[in-house]
Amino acid sequence: MRVLFCGLGGIGQRHLRNLRTLMGDDLEVHAYRVRGLRQKLRDNLSIEENADLEADYGLIVHTDLQAALSTQPQVVFVCNPSSLHTPIALAAARAGAHVFLEKPVSHSLDGLDELQAVVESTGRVCYVGYNLRFHPGFERLKTLLDDGFFGNIFSVQAEVGEYLPGWHRYEDYRQMYASRQDQGGGVILSQIHEMDLIYWYFGMPESIVCRGGKLSNLEIDVEDTATSLMQYRGPLGRFPISLHQDFVQRPPARTFKIAGDRGVAIMNLIANHLQVYSSEGQLIEQSEFVGFQRNDMFLAQMRHFLACVQQGEVPRVGLHTGVQSLRMALAAKASLSQGTEVRLSGDAL
Numbered sequence: 001m002r003v004l005f006c007g008l009g010g011i012g013q014r015h016l017r018n019l020r021t022l023m024g025d026d027l028e029v030h031a032y033r034v035r036g037l038r039q040k041l042r043d044n045l046s047i048e049e050n051a052d053l054e055a056d057y058g059l060i061v062h063t064d065l066q067a068a069l070s071t072q073p074q075v076v077f078v079c080n081p082s083s084l085h086t087p088i089a090l091a092a093a094r095a096g097a098h099v100f101l102e103k104p105v106s107h108s109l110d111g112l113d114e115l116q117a118v119v120e121s122t123g124r125v126c127y128v129g130y131n132l133r134f135h136p137g138f139e140r141l142k143t144l145l146d147d148g149f150f151g152n153i154f155s156v157q158a159e160v161g162e163y164l165p166g167w168h169r170y171e172d173y174r175q176m177y178a179s180r181q182d183q184g185g186g187v188i189l190s191q192i193h194e195m196d197l198i199y200w201y202f203g204m205p206e207s208i209v210c211r212g213g214k215l216s217n218l219e220i221d222v223e224d225t226a227t228s229l230m231q232y233r234g235p236l237g238r239f240p241i242s243l244h245q246d247f248v249q250r251p252p253a254r255t256f257k258i259a260g261d262r263g264v265a266i267m268n269l270i271a272n273h274l275q276v277y278s279s280e281g282q283l284i285e286q287s288e289f290v291g292f293q294r295n296d297m298f299l300a301q302m303r304h305f306l307a308c309v310q311q312g313e314v315p316r317v318g319l320h321t322g323v324q325s326l327r328m329a330l331a332a333k334a335s336l337s338q339g340t341e342v343r344l345s346g347d348a349l
Contacts, residue, residue, distance in 0.1 A: 002028040004073035004097070006065070006088050007080030008053065010168055011102055011129075013041045014295070015077055016057060018302045031059045032068040032088075034080075039170055043295055047170050069095040075309060078102060081177035082184030086111040089126065093118040098125040098309045104192045104329065105322045107184025116319055125308045127315045128322025130196045134297035134304070136289060137267045137274040138197060141258065144276070145201055150260025151279075153234055156202070156241040157257045158194045161249030164218060178247070179220035186222035187212075188329050188336070191245045195332075196317070196325040197256065198230070198241055204324060205230035205241065207343045210332040216248045224248055228332045320347070 001023065005012055008031060019027060031054070040051040054061055062068035069076075069091060076092035077100045078085050086106045092099050093115060105128055106112060119126045132138050144150065165173040177183040178190040188210070198205075212226035224247040232239055254269035263284075264277040272292060276285035307313040315321075324347055331342040 001026060001075065002030065002071065002073045003075045003077065004030045004032060004068050004071070004092070005059075005077045005079065006032045006068075006084075006092075007078065007102075008033065008037075009079065010041060010045050010170075012077065012079035013053070014043070014298055015079065015100070015129075015302065017043075018295070018299050020057070021299065022302060022306065029057055029059050030062060030068055030071055030073060032062050032065050034063070036061075036063075041170060045168055045170060065091060069097070073097050075100060081180075082107045082189060083177075083182065085184075086115060090115050090118065093122060093124060093126065096122055096124065098127075100127050100129060100305055101319070101322070102129045103196070103322070103325075104184070104189045105319070105326045107189060109323070109326070109330065112319075112323055116323075119319055125305075125315060126319040127305050127308060128317045128319060129301065130193060130317045130322065130325075131297045131301045132193045132197060132269075133200060133316055134300040135269070136292065137269070137272075137287060138256070140274055140287065141256065141265055141267055142201060144263075144265055145258070149263050149276075150258055150265070151262030152236050153258060153260040154239050155257075155259040156198070156239075157259075158198065158242070158255065159244045160191045160194050160254045161244065161246040162191075162252040162254075163250045164220070164224070164247035166250075174219050179218075179222065181221050185220070186333070187224055187245045187247050188226050188228075188332050189326075190247075192325055192329050194243055194245070194256065195328045196322075198243065199321075199325050199328060201258075202232055202241065204344055204346055205232055205328065206238070207231045207341050208328065208331045208335055209341045210335040212246075212336060218247060220247075223333075223336060226332060226336060228335075230328075 040048045040053040076097045079102045178185040210228040215225045226245045228243045230241040256267040262279045267274045272289050274287040308315045335342045
């Protein structure tokens with residue numbers, strides 16, 4: 001298989017490592033590179049000493065996108081800053097390639113209707129990289145919801161907070177895409193995984209109110225804190241979902257709690273366990289996910305993507321689905337900047 005990587009930072013190199021693990025030498029890897037950094041990263045994002053990214057992976061490097069696409073890659077991985085996702089994904093789709101598009105889909109909706117049209121006309125896969133859907137804890141929450149375990153839901157609370165300068169030890173945090181408005185950064189888009197989970201579990205909210213802003217001393221020009229309150233309609237009436245995101249917390253926090261009149265479940269991604277309680281408050285299920293490593297969900301995601309490309313499996317997160325959490329995130333950003341409630345309609349592109 002001939003593949004093209006556009007972006008080989010932390011997530012791009014992770015996907016490349018996993019692709020090598022799954023496909024071995026049955027892989028010809030091209031790379032469209034602008035900065036041309038040669039640092040080879042480990043799973044924990046530390047730099048591997050005395051290693052060279054391009055030489056060690058046998059990359060065929062291009063500095064021109066059209067020249068790279070002229071090699072006719074079967075798959076293009078779009079792993080560069082969010083602000084560049086749409087034009088590169090469009091070029092790849094027009095060239096007839098399948099596309100693995102890192103989250104978020106983009107930093108705006110511009111051009112995404114055209115991308116959807118090209119993907120549909122060519123019959124190619126456009127998959128969006130929401131890896132948390134492959135964690136057994138979040139899969140279990142989905143099963144509990146589908147089975148009606150919670151009864152009537154009255155509260156959902158999600159939180160993700162992590163100190164931004166600690167994300168990538170191999171680069172200055174001030175230059176990261178997450179830190180820069182011009183590259184589609186900010187905590188709402190950069191930590192969008194929980195919005196995708198909320199959409200996967202509950203669909204599109206009726207409205208979003210978001211408050212926060214740049215509240216820390218971090219040297220960035222985007223929001224570092226956001227708390228969104230989303231309104232949903234259930235069988236017995238409306239219920240709230242709250243999501244807190246920040247670039248500041250130490251130690252990090254990442255939890256997802258669903259509460260209903262028949263039971264409660266709390267997923268803690270940092271502790272890597274899921275606790276489920278009965279309506280009487282008794283702990284009836286505790287999953288510790290012993291032996292589960294963070295990269296396991298990325299490997300599972302890559303296996304799924306390859307099955308979509310090679311065997312016609314339906315993507316868990318196609319482009320249309322991936323766009324919905326982007327719509328939610330953009331509504332939160334609009335609410336934050338305008339100080340108003342933003343209403344949303346059903347699924348749309």
